[in-house]
Amino acid sequence: MSDIEIAQKASMKPIIELAKAKFNIPPEHLDPYGHYKAKLSLEYVDSLSHQNKEGKLILVTAISPTPAGEGKTTTTVGLGDALNRIGKKTIICLREPSLGPCFGLKGGAAGGGYAQVVPMEDINLHFTGDFHAIGVAHNLLAAMIDNHIHHGNALNIDSRRIKWKRVLDMNDRALRKITIGQGGIGNGFLREDGFDIVVASEVMAILCLATNRADLKERLGRIIIGYKTDKITPVYASDLKAQGAMAAVLKDAIKPNLVQTLENNIAIVHGGPFANIAHGCNSVTATKTALKLADYAVTEAGFGADLGAEKFLNIKCRSSKLKPSAVVLVATVRALKYHGGIETDHLNQENLEALEIGFSNIQRHIHNITKNYNLPVVVSINHFTHDTDAETSLLKKKCEELGVKCVISSHWAKGGAGAEELAREIIEIVDNKEASFDYLYDDDIPLWNKIEVIATKIYGAKEIVASSKVHEEIDKLQNKYGKLPICMAKTQMSFSTDPTLKGAPSNHIIEISDVKLENGAGFIVVIAGNMMTMPGLPKVPTAEKIDIDDDGLITGLF
Missing domain, CATH: 3.10.410.10 (Formyltetrahydrofolate synthetase, domain 3)
Known part of the structure; x- marks a missing residue:
């Protein structure tokens, strides 16, 4: 069965009942969005912050991405289910998917196979409206900037030095650079502008790093939208008195979202900045909430460890004082052979030489995690049916030579049962070894x-x-x-x-x-380099395959 077919056959439990049964969360602190997803009140989140209890944080990252796929989110879900299976009270924390890659090339971000969070279609399509609210808050500020200039520009904003673009949660390269204000003076001031994707918005980053509504509003007010005509004086969102309305638009978006895995374990899915153009982590509120509720929190950081994990450790952890106890580095035999020079059409064929060459990628990620951050790491090989014993044995041997444990995990096919060995290896580390954790650089260097x-x-x-x-x-x-x-x-x-x-x-x-x-x-x-903050759609976007029938059944989403 496909990922979406597996998800559609899931036996979900009402989220309010599940949250009460698993973590004794009072129903009055949950705002339901249907039967299977709900937002957690900030009042309840704040009450948890006064408790002394603190769980262990496990970070899941990956090798450099390839078209062959790695399965970082799938591993995060599978590991969370496996930890719960062996009696370890665990919550997973994921990012929310962007509609851009859902309709583009990458697909959704709810995991895969029998290691998914559900309801999968809802999570991948709009979810609880957080991204919509972030886009509206961002574009509200953009509208207030041009409105201020149109009505006399009392702040003396230099229209040539406005830094605040518009945003849209869709891959649309045609909007990267545009001209606004055309059609006469009634339509505003003529100037160049452009769009970024919502996940690159500073409002998204702020929402994910803010600790409460007061912090959210203060951070929104600090946004620099551009400069005055003297070229040096910044203009802040607070100068436009925009932060209050922006925070009001985000009043529900700041609340963490509770859903469940296929095995009916609680997952918090909240915030979704990309790791290639933003900081790539779910919200601080979600992670800290999980650490207060559970004994273990498993979270992911986007793309490879050189991007998502680097930003998780140097931005999110620095801002929030979070400290991971261990790291899981996800790879596949297929992806490593791709890094070894094999084209996608031949990745299912055994090739030890290519695997050995491609191992250089995972080796550098291991070095970065263990040497630059001083964190323990376990390599998780996300198993594919075409992987041979010779290939997996080679990977285990080469990881052992580096002093790192390598585990073959089959959670895609078997759910949590397929990741129990990985779960036990992680527990052996986090329960018996105190991670020292170093930042990559000091605050004070230039x-x-x-x-x-x-x-x-x-x-x-x-x-x-x-x-x-x-x-x-x-x-x-x-x-x-x-x-x-x-x-x-x-x-x-x-x-x-x-x-x-x-x-x-x-x-x-x-x-x-x-x-x-x-x-x-x-x-x-x-x-x-030439990194774009507004992606484009591929030649054959996934959107062409997505459909819905007369009974409301969605197909083609993955």
Whole structure:
């Protein structure tokens, strides 16, 4: 059966009853969205923060993505179910899917096979409306900017230096650069503008890092929308008195969403920034709530460990004081053979030579996690039916040579039962070893050096370069914002900025093409290469395969 067919046959339990039975969450603190999904009240979340109890945090990340697939979300769900199966009280925390990749190429983000969160269609299509609210809040600020200029521009905003674009939760390359205000003075001030995808919005980042409504509103007010005509004085969202209305639009979106796995275990799915153009983690509120309710929280970070895990550890953990106890690094035999130079049509054929070459990718990720962050790691090989014993034995042997345990997991086919060995390996670490955890860089080193550390230590680059214009922008930011962390926007397909370079390229040059201060989120976005913050649809988008019949049954979604 396909993923969606498996999900549609799930035996779900009413979420309010399940939350009460599993974690004694009072029904009055749950706002139901139908029978199987609900939002948790912030009052209840706040009451948990006063408890001394704190669970263990397990981070799931992956090798550099390939068209062969890795299954990071699937592994997160499978591991969570497996931990519950062996008697460990566990909650998983995932990001919400964006409609862009759902209709584009990647598909949804609810897991796969028998390791999914449900209701799968709802989660992948609109869910509880969080992304819609984030887009409206973002675009409300954009509308207020142009309205202010139209009505006299009392703040003296320089229309050529407005940094705040519009957003849309869809891959639409035609909107990357547009002209607004056409049609005469009644339609506003003529200027260049553009769209980003919602998951790249600073409002998304703020929602995921804010700890309560007051923090949310304060961060929204700190957003810098552009500069005055003196070229140096920033204009804040608070100058436009926009933060209150924006926070009002987000009044429900800030509440974590509760759903369940196929095995009726609680999952919190909240927030969804991409890791290639944003910070790639679910909300701090969701993760901290899980750590208060459960003994173990399993969460994911987007794309490969060079992006999602790097930002989880250096941005989310730094902001929230979270500290992971262990890391799971997900890979597949197929993906490693792809990194070894094998084309997708031949990945089901045994090829030990290609596997050995492609192992360089996972080896660098292991090095980064264990040496740069000082965290213990377990490698989870997401099993495919065409994997041979010789291939899996080779991977285990090579991981053992690095001092790392490698586990073959079959959760896609068997659910939590297929990940019990992985669960026991993780428990052995988190219950018996205290992770020391180091950040990659100190707050006090200059911004340029922070970027350099990420590029050289994580990506294996020889150096970073930038135009004089970018250098000037970084120098301007250094004086006031030099202590902020870096959020790299880079292709997810390679350690380099060239998506075609597989494996573990070294001594390449990372070109910094732009920098952008996200003052409300509390980090600086650094764009490497030609990374786009508004993706495009592929030649044959998944949307062509998605359909719904007269009875409301959806097909083609995965």
